Amino acid sequence: MEFRERQAIYLQIGDHICENILRGTWKEGYRIPSIREMSVSIEVNPNTVMRTYSYLQDKGIIFNKRGIGYFVADRAYENTLDLKKKNFINRDLPYVFKTLDLLNLTLDDLEELYRKGS
Amino acid sequence: MEFRERQAIYLQIGDHICENILRGTWKEGYRIPSIREMSVSIEVNPNTVMRTYSYLQDKGIIFNKRGIGYFVADRAYENTLDLKKKNFINRDLPYVFKTLDLLNLTLDDLEELYRKGS
Amino acid sequence: MEFRERQAIYLQIGDHICENILRGTWKEGYRIPSIREMSVSIEVNPNTVMRTYSYLQDKGIIFNKRGIGYFVADRAYENTLDLKKKNFINRDLPYVFKTLDLLNLTLDDLEELYRKGS
Amino acid sequence: MEFRERQAIYLQIGDHICENILRGTWKEGYRIPSIREMSVSIEVNPNTVMRTYSYLQDKGIIFNKRGIGYFVADRAYENTLDLKKKNFINRDLPYVFKTLDLLNLTLDDLEELYRKGS
DNA sequence: GTGGTCTAGACCACC
DNA sequence: GTGGTCTAGACCACA
Structure with a gap:
């Protein structure tokens, strides 16, 4: 691993x-x-x-x-879902949106970028 | 700070x-x-x-x-944008999409979740 | 050391x-x-x-x-060799050849000089 | 400059x-x-x-x-030549020969490398 | 004044 | 035990 x-x-x-x-x-x-x-x-x-x-x-x-x-x-x-969701919303999402703003990207750009990157 | x-x-x-x-x-x-x-x-x-x-x-x-x-x-x-973009695409985006998948969420749910959370 | x-x-x-x-x-x-x-x-x-x-x-x-x-x-x-070689060629060699030229020395003088010096 | x-x-x-x-x-x-x-x-x-x-x-x-x-x-x-020569022999040459040894290069390789690099 | 390097010592998370 | 980070303080060469 x-x-x-x-x-x-x-x-x-x-x-x-x-x-x-x-x-x-x-x-x-x-x-x-x-x-x-x-x-x-x-x-x-x-x-x-x-x-x-x-x-x-x-x-x-x-x-x-x-x-x-x-x-x-x-x-x-249920416990797992709750835990992950809480972490994701409180910790990750704000960072994602701030970064999108700084990089001048929109939500719509995300999927395309992801596909190109991987 | x-x-x-x-x-x-x-x-x-x-x-x-x-x-x-x-x-x-x-x-x-x-x-x-x-x-x-x-x-x-x-x-x-x-x-x-x-x-x-x-x-x-x-x-x-x-x-x-x-x-x-x-x-x-x-x-x-340009260098800053490149650096941040590269990090975001290679490191953050895969995690975001994988998490979305695990949580059974779509891209459309993102913005709504973010607004509720903040 | x-x-x-x-x-x-x-x-x-x-x-x-x-x-x-x-x-x-x-x-x-x-x-x-x-x-x-x-x-x-x-x-x-x-x-x-x-x-x-x-x-x-x-x-x-x-x-x-x-x-x-x-x-x-x-x-x-390989990485070490590359790094050292790159440094040597780009940074040291030009200096060595320029100095040789200024001092009116040739490559052939080098080894002899080195042996005398050490 | x-x-x-x-x-x-x-x-x-x-x-x-x-x-x-x-x-x-x-x-x-x-x-x-x-x-x-x-x-x-x-x-x-x-x-x-x-x-x-x-x-x-x-x-x-x-x-x-x-x-x-x-x-x-x-x-x-004369003074300049002396100064440069002394520095070159005592300080630079030992380093050059040690590096040549480490990189498995000979004096003959030098000139070729220099030309390729510049 | 500037940056660059080094030491000493502390605290932390982690394996 | 391991590395990683941070603080405090010192000294140096340099502009």
Whole structure:
């Protein structure tokens, strides 16, 4: 797994898990990979994965059955959606609109730019 | 000057200077505040300002006349626009569109969300 | 480590690292000394070493794994060679040839002069 | 006049004067431009030119007639040649040969490289 | 006055 | 443990 530079690795792992939940790949009750499995598969220190799981548990997205593993929580989809949406609106959107203004771009330019860039 | 938490101060100072250039407040050849002036006016350590200026010089946005000061470079507007645009397209846009997709939102929802949030 | 006067220490440290790479002592993927180790071993402030490492990272010669350390980058040898060669050709060679001309010397005189001087 | 970055401006002005002497353009007894004339023509602070002239006077390359101007000294050609040669051999040559070694180049490669580069 | 470099020491997030 | 950032303060060469 490749990690983006600016964001903490444990949060990037978290994003990856949230994505699986939002896309419906991992449903409520799904047993997610153990810390050990995950740390091996993405080549990361187990401590880092542990941190991710604790963080997600705190947000009500996964929960732990001791000695068994971590599972997708009830209402994980809603909790994840809420969390992401709040972050997106409060943190990212203002920056996006300010940048659009500075660069003399409109919302309509966005999609075209995106397609050209990728 | 108030500083946001997530981004390094020296980069925030850089953004502030870029903004002045993009808005046309500081034209080519304009002598920007000396390191010491700037550090006093925004209450930041001179080393931090120095770091900003070095960074911007490396990007071709300002240049230095020895013993005299820093000046807005030729083609600073273009260089700044390029830099910001490149960052925005390569780094921010993919994230925005991916998030829109995950949250089941469209471009049209963006503006409305932004207005409600702010 | 002894430092020459004319060049900034952080650049001399950089030269030293480049030399290790060019001589093949440090191969791609090699973990170079941590900032703290290096600063202790050459008796220099960690900030100065940090400056060196940032500079070399920007040049694509080393890269950072977060919380782990700095490593010799892929294609570091090529990048280092390019950088040094470019500097040498564009900056040093014109000066050398101009000086030879002014001093009424030829390329053939060079080696002899060098041996006598050292 | 364009100034290279790494060398002090007053020394670059000095080099320019030495060049005129070594090329035979300015002979012994020649009255060189006054500090004021020089500072205007090359767009530099008079203090900087003053520093150059003091430096060259100290090296026995020019001398001052008070109230009249600066003149090329007796034996200026020899003094200049000595100074340049000493600097070149002791300071520049070792660096050149070390770099050649690191870059796996020979003296024979030099001229070709120089021609391609310029 | 200007920038440039370096030291010392602190604090932080992260692995 | 790792790097990253920032502050405080000093010294230097230079214009």
